[in-house]
Amino acid sequence: MDITVKDLGAGVAVLQLDGRLNMVTASCLRDHVGSAVASGQNRIAVDLAGIDFIDSSGLGALINGLKTARQAGGDLRIAAPNDQVKLVLQLTNMERLLTAYDSAETAFIDG
Amino acid sequence: MAETRVHTLSMFAPPDDVDTVHNMLESVWSSAPQISMRDRVSFETALIELASNVIRHADGGGGVSCALTVEITADRIVGSLTDSGLAGNISLVAPSMPGELEESGRGLSIIHALVDEVDYDRCDDLNHWRISRKLES
Numbered sequence: 001m002d003i004t005v006k007d008l009g010a011g012v013a014v015l016q017l018d019g020r021l022n023m024v025t026a027s028c029l030r031d032h033v034g035s036a037v038a039s040g041q042n043r044i045a046v047d048l049a050g051i052d053f054i055d056s057s058g059l060g061a062l063i064n065g066l067k068t069a070r071q072a073g074g075d076l077r078i079a080a081p082n083d084q085v086k087l088v089l090q091l092t093n094m095e096r097l098l099t100a101y102d103s104a105e106t107a108f109i110d111g
Numbered sequence: 112m113a114e115t116r117v118h119t120l121s122m123f124a125p126p127d128d129v130d131t132v133h134n135m136l137e138s139v140w141s142s143a144p145q146i147s148m149r150d151r152v153s154f155e156t157a158l159i160e161l162a163s164n165v166i167r168h169a170d171g172g173g174g175v176s177c178a179l180t181v182e183i184t185a186d187r188i189v190g191s192l193t194d195s196g197l198a199g200n201i202s203l204v205a206p207s208m209p210g211e212l213e214e215s216g217r218g219l220s221i222i223h224a225l226v227d228e229v230d231y232d233r234c235d236d237l238n239h240w241r242i243s244r245k246l247e248s
Binding site for chain 1: 153
């Protein structure tokens with residue numbers, strides 16, 4: 001999995017993910033969220049448009065990132081999940097905690 | 112009568128990992144275009160959760176050897192995984208989902224939600240797992 005970080009200003013970082021978010025790559029996402037938050041970007045938008053598969057390890061990494069961002073006074077939001085990601089979110093009752101936005105760039109447009 | 116197709120994979124983790132299973136499934140799906148996208152997504156998600164659990168929990172330190180078979184019949188897709196690791200810990204009853212801020216503990220619930228049968232047997236120091244999903248008609 002590849003991760004590209006874009007700084008949108010105002011403490012917002014977009015993490016653009018590409019590949020599979022699973023037990024092999026989950027720690028990579030945790031590290032990137034931790035680095036972004038440590039550098040003052042506590043509002044994290046995770047762009048899942050390039051993710052074709054997620055498992056429970058990947059879901060755990062998103063929850064870890066959400067907690068990290070919230071502990072710093074921010075938040076983590078996800079955008080553009082495919083049908084497989086939506087299925088996993090639905091089966092695990094995570095659709096409320098990890099509400100999916102249409103676009104990562106506009107996930108924090110309401111603040 | 113429809114033909115039964117069997118795909119096999121031998122792996123040793125590490126260095127193999129769940130991406131090895133993903134790659135095997137890519138060839139399975141390309142040879143079975145009759146299987147719906149929902150069946151593919153559901154079975155692959157369940158099988159990857161099973162393989163992840165085996166790799167994470169069955170490795171006692173020296174790696175784990177796995178033999179995976181995926182069998183497609185007229186109405187079912189069946190995954191059979193045999194591993195050389197520690198005795199398995201997968202509940203044959205669907206566990207409840209953990210609290211929403213917990214970072215782990217959802218894999219088994221996902222497996223049970225996506226397949227019709229989950230079987231486990233320990234024999235000759237090997238774990239034998241089997242998951243089966245009835246295909247959409």
